[in-house]
Amino acid sequence: MDLTLTGDQELIQDTAREVLAARRGSADARAVADDPAGYSTGLWKEMVELGWTGLAFPESHGGVGLGFLELCLLVEELGRAGTPSPFLSTVVCCGMPVARFGTERQKAEWLGAVVRGRVMSHARAAPGGRWGAAGSDVAAAAGGDGFTLDGTALFVPYAHVAEDLLVVAQAGGAEELTALLVAAASPGIAVEPLEVVGADRLCRVRFDGVTVPADRVLGEPGAGQAVADAIDAYGAAATCAELVGGAQGVLDMTVEYAGQRQQFGRPIGAFQAVQHHCADMAVDVLGSRLVAYEAIWRLSAGLDATMEVSAAKAWVSEACQRVCALGHQVHGAIGFTAEHDLRFFYQHATASALAFGDGDFHTERVARRLGL
Numbered sequence: 209m210d211l212t213l214t215g216d217q218e219l220i221q222d223t224a225r226e227v228l229a230a231r232r233g234s235a236d237a238r239a240v241a242d243d244p245a246g247y248s249t250g251l252w253k254e255m256v257e258l259g260w261t262g263l264a265f266p267e268s269h270g271g272v273g274l275g276f277l278e279l280c281l282l283v284e285e286l287g288r289a290g291t292p293s294p295f296l297s298t299v300v301c302c303g304m305p306v307a308r309f310g311t312e313r314q315k316a317e318w319l320g321a322v323v324r325g326r327v328m329s330h331a332r333a334a335p336g337g338r339w340g341a342a343g344s345d346v347a348a349a350a351g352g353d354g355f356t357l358d359g360t361a362l363f364v365p366y367a368h369v370a371e372d373l374l375v376v377a378q379a380g381g382a383e384e385l386t387a388l389l390v391a392a393a394s395p396g397i398a399v400e401p402l403e404v405v406g407a408d409r410l411c412r413v414r415f416d417g418v419t420v421p422a423d424r425v426l427g428e429p430g431a432g433q434a435v436a437d438a439i440d441a442y443g444a445a446a447t448c449a450e451l452v453g454g455a456q457g458v459l460d461m462t463v464e465y466a467g468q469r470q471q472f473g474r475p476i477g478a479f480q481a482v483q484h485h486c487a488d489m490a491v492d493v494l495g496s497r498l499v500a501y502e503a504i505w506r507l508s509a510g511l512d513a514t515m516e517v518s519a520a521k522a523w524v525s526e527a528c529q530r531v532c533a534l535g536h537q538v539h540g541a542i543g544f545t546a547e548h549d550l551r552f553f554y555q556h557a558t559a560s561a562l563a564f565g566d567g568d569f570h571t572e573r574v575a576r577r578l579g580l
Contacts, residue, residue, distance in 0.1 A: 211501055213281075216274075220263070221281045227254065228289035236290045237407040237552040245369050246409035247292045252325065261299055262323035265307055269315055270323040276304065276442065277508040280449040280501070287453025288460075290552055292407040294327045294366040300446045302328035302374045305438045309387070309427040318372070318389060329370040329392075330439055331361035331413055339565040340573075343382035346375055346415055350429070354422045355379070355388060357396075357415040367392070367399045367411035374426065375415075376436045385432035389424040406559025407552060444517050444564035445507055448500035448524040451560050455493045455528040458535040458553050462486060466538055476538070485534045492527040499523050515577050522570035525561035532557050 213221065233239060235248035255261060264279045265271025279300060286293055303322045306314060322328065335341045346359035357377055367373065370392045379386040390397075396418040402410045427435050463486055466477030476482050503520040506513035532554040536543045543550040561567065 211498070211505075217278060217281060220278055221285060223258070224260070224282050224285035225288070227258070228285055228291055231291070232289055236549070237292055237556065238549060240292055241407070246366065246407070247294060251291070252293065252327075255293075255295065256323075256325035260295070261303075261325060262319075264299070265303065265319045265323060266315075269319040271319065275508045276300075276445075277501075277504055279304075280446055280504045283446045284449040284453035284456075287450035287556075288457040290407075290454065290457060290549060290556070292409075294329070294369065296443070296446050296450065297330060297365040298322060298326070298328045298370075301330040301439050301443045302372070304442045305374065305387070305435050306389075306426065308438060309435055313423075314389065314426065321372075326372065327366060327370050328372045328374065329364050329367050330443075331364050331367075331373055331375040332436070332439060334362075337362040339569050344376055344378040344385060346377040348377035348379040348386050348388065348420075350379065354424070355386065355420045357388070357390070357418040357420060359415055361413045361415070363402070363404075363410045364399075364413045365411075366409050367413050368401055368409060373397075373413070374435075374439070376432050376439070379430055379432075383433065384430045385436055386429045387426040387432040387435035388420045389426055390418065390420050394418050394420070404559060406556045408556075408559065440564055441507060441513060441517050444521045444570075445500070445503045445513070447560050447563050448496070448520045449504060451524050451528040451557060452493065452497045452500050454553050454557055454560075455489075455496060455531040458531050458550065459486070459489045459493050461550065462489065462535040462538050482538055485538050489531045489534050492531050496524045496527045515574060518565075518570040518573040518577070521565060522567045522574065525567045525570075528557050529554075529561055 231251050235251040240247055259272050260282055262271035263274050264276055267273045283296055286295060299322060303319060306318045335343050335345050346357055346361050348355040348357055373390045373392050375388050375390050376385050396416040398414040400412040402412055404410045466482050467475050469476045499520045503513050503516035506516050535550055539550055542548055
């Protein structure tokens with residue numbers, strides 16, 4: 209694996225960094241904290257105009273024709289700027305599975321819509337909100353020309369603004385899952401926002417007799433486990449990229465603060481203990497980036513990345529929280545105040561560490577794969 213970015217990839221990353229830095233005061237976690245949408249709709253429109261939502265999709269569907277790796281470069285910059293957005297849930301967790309499993313008609317409809325800025329979300333197959341449990345809390349009963357959905361899905365990101373939901377439902381035994389593309393405005397769907405730690409808006413979505421036409425099945429009926437696995441793999445890997453970006457943002461602000469804050473007549477960055485903290489943070493950021501992009505590269509290349517995704521999620525989840533903790537130590541009391549942005553990064557790192565399985569879950573998964 210060669211992690212050297214191409215010229216086009218560097219341009220994507222640099223452009224994203226420049227745009228997000230310019231919008232930081234109007235689109236970051238502090239700016240949208242009281243916004244009902246939970247993100248900047250103005251920035252979202254700009255992202256659509258820049259082609260970010262279509263970066264990994266074929267030109268035949270209005271996209272740019274690049275890949276998952278380029279998507280993760282954007283996600284990393286969103287994390288670095290501390291910018292909440294439905295980008296990961298829409299493009300990564302819904303768009304990528306549609307591109308992989310959808311029929312030509314489904315790709316034309318939903319990928320084209322995502323490219324044009326439609327917000328989507330995914331209701332994951334995780335009973336009780338737990339990772340690793342078989343089945344789904346949403347049941348799909350076949351009948352007539354489609355399915356009827358009943359049940360409750362937890363922790364659905366940005367469901368309150370989504371136009372479509374990719375729902376992984378149980379259509380029989382715990383191993384019989386069916387993935388369906390459901391219109392969020394369908395009768396019988398109720399969305400309830402949840403109070404969570406991070407800036408991303410998560411919701412509880414209830415399905416009460418929701419009818420879904422058969423042509424909205426993604427993949428084959430009863431074979432939705434492959435779609436669920438793809439959502440988990442893409443989502444976990446992209447979350448690692450977002451965590452790496454957030455950790456880099458924390459490192460940047462910590463080094464800057466250490467060079468400005470004066471104590472005993474000199475910058476605190478001149479003290480060896482502070483230098484050690486910053487060095488440890490830098491090592492964790494670099495290590496996290498390497499292990500994250502190993503998994504991202506394998507997914508982008510169409511290779512089996514089960515082990516690499518779990519290894520990355522286990523390591524990055526904990527390393528990025530260590531970076532935030534050391535950043536707080538260097539900043540001292542100011543970092544814990546409501547006026548400082550560091551707390552937003554720490555809160556999001558804590559929430560993202562739990563998304564798609566925490567470190568313990570993925571460490572155990574790696575151990576099982578190794579036969580330990």
